[in-house]
Amino acid sequence: MVRSMNRFLLFSFTFFALSQASAAEVSITMDDFNVHQETLLPANKRNDRILKALKKHKIKAGLFVTCKYLQDEGDRKLLAEWSTQGHLIGNHTVNHRRFDSRISTEEQIAEIQQCEEQLKDQKNFKKIFRFPMLAEGDTVEKRDAVRSWMQKNSYRWGHVTIDASDWYVDQRLRDKIAKDPQFDLNKFKDFYLKHMWERAQYYNELSKKVLGHEVKHTLLVHFNLLNALFLDDLIQMFKDHGWKVIDAQKAFKDPVYKKLPNSMPSGQSLIWGLAKESGKFESELRYPGENDTYEKEKMDALGL
Ligand SMILES: [Zn+2]
Numbered sequence: 001m002v003r004s005m006n007r008f009l010l011f012s013f014t015f016f017a018l019s020q021a022s023a024a025e026v027s028i029t030m031d032d033f034n035v036h037q038e039t040l041l042p043a044n045k046r047n048d049r050i051l052k053a054l055k056k057h058k059i060k061a062g063l064f065v066t067c068k069y070l071q072d073e074g075d076r077k078l079l080a081e082w083s084t085q086g087h088l089i090g091n092h093t094v095n096h097r098r099f100d101s102r103i104s105t106e107e108q109i110a111e112i113q114q115c116e117e118q119l120k121d122q123k124n125f126k127k128i129f130r131f132p133m134l135a136e137g138d139t140v141e142k143r144d145a146v147r148s149w150m151q152k153n154s155y156r157w158g159h160v161t162i163d164a165s166d167w168y169v170d171q172r173l174r175d176k177i178a179k180d181p182q183f184d185l186n187k188f189k190d191f192y193l194k195h196m197w198e199r200a201q202y203y204n205e206l207s208k209k210v211l212g213h214e215v216k217h218t219l220l221v222h223f224n225l226l227n228a229l230f231l232d233d234l235i236q237m238f239k240d241h242g243w244k245v246i247d248a249q250k251a252f253k254d255p256v257y258k259k260l261p262n263s264m265p266s267g268q269s270l271i272w273g274l275a276k277e278s279g280k281f282e283s284e285l286r287y288p289g290e291n292d293t294y295e296k297e298k299m300d301a302l303g304l
Helices: 002-020 042-058 073-084 105-119 142-154 166-179 186-211 224-241 270-278 292-301
Strands: 025-032 062-065 088-091 125-129 217-223 244-246
Touching: 002 062, 025 224, 042 073, 042 224, 073 088, 088 105, 088 142, 105 125, 105 166, 142 224, 166 217, 166 224, 166 292, 186 292, 217 224, 217 244, 224 244, 244 292
Parallel strands: 025 062, 025 217, 025 244, 062 088, 088 125
Antiparallel strands: none
16 A cells, blocks of 8 residues: 555656646746837836736746936836836947948947946846847957957847747737727737747747757747737737746746857847758848847738
């Protein structure tokens, strides 16, 4: 009896361990903090709804702030709510310029330094940086110069593993309600959730192929109307699919975030960069990894 009980317990533990091990993990990382967009909900309402969704699911996100949006005390107050509620605050430059041929290494570094000046008093500010549009430089020399500056200045990389086009869905949503205020917003929700699930699966499968295992993902979304409306549904969707939704700080502890792919064009999802570096997945890698052009026809066909 005791032996069969032990065997039963062993079986249960093994089953439990296996089922736990198979759950993919994802965290929410939100970019830009554009509190100056005029749309259906004012900035304070958007902020409240997004923070409420995170609180409901008991998770801490990472917010990558574009500092040009911090124009007055009111803006800084909205940001402080993120900090006091325990969310990670990261740097996303002052002006959100793409690091390409039009911007020098010195200008790029100044963008990071000046944004840090505006963020450093936030309680939960950490020296973690995410490149605007995930563009890490148009040449190997510029890419490596900023990398070495970041290392010397104790900056960590705010890599994205699951990239997507929520910003484009948001743009179409705002255009649609401007023309047709009665439009059924649930149609946007359905498209949005489906799109995000599709991209999450793609990058998760790619990580298994490239690294041989899943990573603690960082999902890229933006501070916008779309997420003010549907972030709660988005988080719930991952849970319904059996994924574990975790804190951004915990995700960034995964050793994968220390990797700096030696591939050009630089940037994109970290998983994309590692796949590119390996040279083995050319047929599975489109460039850019994500873009509005990939979603336009689908949304047109749905009348969104
Ligand atoms: Zn951005």
